[in-house]
Amino acid sequence: AVFVLFKINHKTFNIASQKPDYVMSAARLFNEFELVEATANAKYEDKIIEVVGSVREVKQTMDNEIIVLLASGNTMFSVRCKLATSEKLVAMDIQENEEIAIRGICKGMLLDVLLEECIID
Numbered sequence: 001a002v003f004v005l006f007k008i009n010h011k012t013f014n015i016a017s018q019k020p021d022y023v024m025s026a027a028r029l030f031n032e033f034e035l036v037e038a039t040a041n042a043k044y045e046d047k048i049i050e051v052v053g054s055v056r057e058v059k060q061t062m063d064n065e066i067i068v069l070l071a072s073g074n075t076m077f078s079v080r081c082k083l084a085t086s087e088k089l090v091a092m093d094i095q096e097n098e099e100i101a102i103r104g105i106c107k108g109m110l111l112d113v114l115l116e117e118c119i120i121d
Contacts, residue, residue, distance in 0.1 A: 015084065015117050018048050020103055026053030026079040026113075030072035033109040041108050049115060050103040051079055058094050066091040068102060068118070080112035083119070090120050 022029075022044065029051055033040040053070035056078050060066055066088055069078040081102045083091055094100065104115030 015048060015103060015105065016086075016119050020050035021047040023050040024052075026051040026070035027073040029106075030074060030077065030079055030113050033113050034074070037109055044106040045108050047106055048103060049106045050101055050121060051081075051115070052099065052101045053079060055094055055096050055098045055100060057096065058091060068094060068100075069112070070100075070102070072113070078112045079115065081115045081118040084117045087119055094120075 029040075029044070029049060032043075051070060053072075056069040056071045058066065058068050066083040068081040068083060068091070070081060072078050081104055101121040102115065102118050103121055104118030107114040107116050
């Protein structure tokens with residue numbers, strides 16, 4: 001019942017038609033979270049962020065989600081962009097080290113900075 005209620009109340013959100021709240025490099029976004037995570041969360045969480053960065057890796061999860069990892073300036077961690085379902089075909093053309101712009105909803109930091117429902121600009 002809880003799942004059904006969630007699905008009924010869950011609003012679909014078309015990020016492609018929305019202007020980003022912030023535009024910045026992936027490294028800058030990561031650095032802000034790394035410096036003072038609480039401040040960055042207050043500023044960016046649930047906001048639309050457009051990040052520009054170099055592709056570190058593109059991978060597919062066990063749930064068939066496509067994840068694009070953007071270089072953050074930190075050798076261990078990235079800006080982790082979970083692509084929207086509509087972007088799966090575009091994702092096939094993304095190459096490592098390619099400079100791209102991705103727009104998504106910031107969900108905070110869990111080792112990587114997390115962006116969801118991402119589209120490639």
